[in-house]
Amino acid sequence: xxKRQLLLQGVNxxxxxxxxxxxxxxxxxxxxxESPVVVVLSGSMEPGFYRGDILxxxxxxxxxxxxxxxxxxxxxxxxxxxxxxxxxxxRAEGSPPRLDILTKGDNNWxxxxxxxxxxxxxxxxxxxxxxxxxxxxxxxxxxxxMNDYPWFKYALIAALGVVVVTSKEG
Amino acid sequence: MSHSWLSRANALATFxxxxxxxxxxxxxxxxYFHKSQPVLSCEFxxxxxxxxxxxxxxxxxxxNLTADLRSEFSWNTKQLFxxxxxxxxxxxxxxxxxxxxxANVLDKEHALIRVPTLRAQYxxxxxDQGFGLRDREFNITVGWNVMPRVGxxxxxxxxxxxxxxxxxxxxxxxxxxxxxxxxxxxxxVPTGGAxxxxxxxxxxx
Numbered sequence: 413x414x415k416r417q418l419l420l421q422g423v424n425x426x427x428x429x430x431x432x433x434x435x436x437x438x439x440x441x442x443x444x445x446e447s448p449v450v451v452v453l454s455g456s457m458e459p460g461f462y463r464g465d466i467l468x469x470x471x472x473x474x475x476x477x478x479x480x481x482x483x484x485x486x487x488x489x490x491x492x493x494x495x496x497x498x499x500x501x502x503r504a505e506g507s508p509p510r511l512d513i514l515t516k517g518d519n520n521w522x523x524x525x526x527x528x529x530x531x532x533x534x535x536x537x538x539x540x541x542x543x544x545x546x547x548x549x550x551x552x553x554x555x556x557x558m559n560d561y562p563w564f565k566y567a568l569i570a571a572l573g574v575v576v577v578t579s580k581e582g
Numbered sequence: 583m584s585h586s587w588l589s590r591a592n593a594l595a596t597f598x599x600x601x602x603x604x605x606x607x608x609x610x611x612x613x614y615f616h617k618s619q620p621v622l623s624c625e626f627x628x629x630x631x632x633x634x635x636x637x638x639x640x641x642x643x644x645x646n647l648t649a650d651l652r653s654e655f656s657w658n659t660k661q662l663f664x665x666x667x668x669x670x671x672x673x674x675x676x677x678x679x680x681x682x683x684x685a686n687v688l689d690k691e692h693a694l695i696r697v698p699t700l701r702a703q704y705x706x707x708x709x710d711q712g713f714g715l716r717d718r719e720f721n722i723t724v725g726w727n728v729m730p731r732v733g734x735x736x737x738x739x740x741x742x743x744x745x746x747x748x749x750x751x752x753x754x755x756x757x758x759x760x761x762x763x764x765x766x767x768x769x770x771v772p773t774g775g776a777x778x779x780x781x782x783x784x785x786x787x
Contacts, residue, residue, distance in 0.1 A: 459686065460661060460729045478667050478679045479725045479737050496663070496727075501711050502677035509676065516705065518663065518686065523705045546734050548606065575588070 425573075444471030445542030450483055450492065451552030453559075456517030457481070457494055464553035467494065469542025476500055476513055476537065481544040484515065484535055486528050492541055493517075495524055501534075511537050609658055610733020616658075620738070621650040624666075624722050626745040627699065627771060628762045631755020632715060639715035641708040641748055642755045643668065643682070644771060645700040651726055654738075655690040660731045662687040664695065667723040667739075670746075672714035679723075682706045687726075699771050717750035 439448040452465045461467070469483055476482065478497050485492040499514035512534035516523040525533060558565040624647050631642040651662055665684040671677060682702040687693050702708055708715075725739040749761055758773045
């Protein structure tokens with residue numbers, strides 16, 4: 413392969429990567445959520461959500477209600493949690509009024525206070541990354557495997573790179 | 583040329599992925615056409631206790647719930663998460679909304695819900711962020727979160743307003759003895775409805 417073909421393959425690869433990034437960023441803007449698609453990582457919402465299911469998030473304009481399933485992150489946590497809101501106290505004053513929110517996983521025995529940082533009794537609107545509005549089963553299992561076995565992730569990326577670079581586009 | 587097994591596998595995978603995506607969208611579109619006729623009724627049986635605890639009030643309320651949600655099940659419904667909300671407003675908080683009871687309904691046969699003495703299940707609790715529960719008006723909202731096999735989640739609610747108010751004085755909770763709404767009269771009610779010894783909420787109707 414000469415230099416021009418190599419360059420062309422490189423640009424092709426770059427186009428694929430930037431298209432994916434553009435689609436992702438558009439979804440972030442459209443949904444208002446910083447992570448519009450997430451994979452369920454734990455069994456705390458079974459039998460509704462299992463590990464490996466995909467969830468679509470949206471930041472609604474209406475304030476949080478009990479019964480909503482939300483994805484939230486508390487300070488100091490890297491991995492967000494998907495649980496259901498079980499209690500809301502909305503202040504009478506303030507614009508927008510402050511909310512105190514308590515959550516619980518459907519499959520958990522107790523509420524989530526043991527997961528919040530010490531001394532924190534409530535979540536508020538700023539902790540919510542999005543409300544779950546859509547669901548797709550099983551598709552995210554690949555992500556779980558890549559998380560549990562990092563060598564698989566590297567092997568997959570390497571294989572994809574080889575396929576893209578060696579394919580002969582017309 | 584492009585007849586290698588690699589490009590065939592690539593074409594097959596792309597086609598399969600596209601078909602799968604279209605089928606998923608079609609499946610979730612059918613939810614839009616599903617008509618349901620849920621039938622619900624909810625009564626306020628009475629209050630088993632109203633306590634002043636350290637920093638907040640706590641109420642023990644008994645309801646009588648009947649909910650026929652069988653028509654909510656479509657072919658794309660995986661389960662219904664049914665919950666009962668206790669809602670009230672105070673001077674400090676415009677909205678206080680808390681789940682007091684919930685159930686996971688996995689199929690249509692179990693979607694006829696009858697709980698004649700519905701009480702708060704652990705860890706749900708009826709508390710105020712202050713001491714505002716005496717003589718407090720409240721609403722009960724029954725909600726069901728329809729969780730699909732594929733596609734959009736949505737929640738439907740039915741509110742029963744003005745069932746209260748709660749009694750206007752504190753009294754210690756006694757299981758099985760409720761103070762009837764709007765009176766000082768106490769009556770005995772069955773203690774079923776607590777979660778450990780609960781009869782199944784559904785009936786074989």
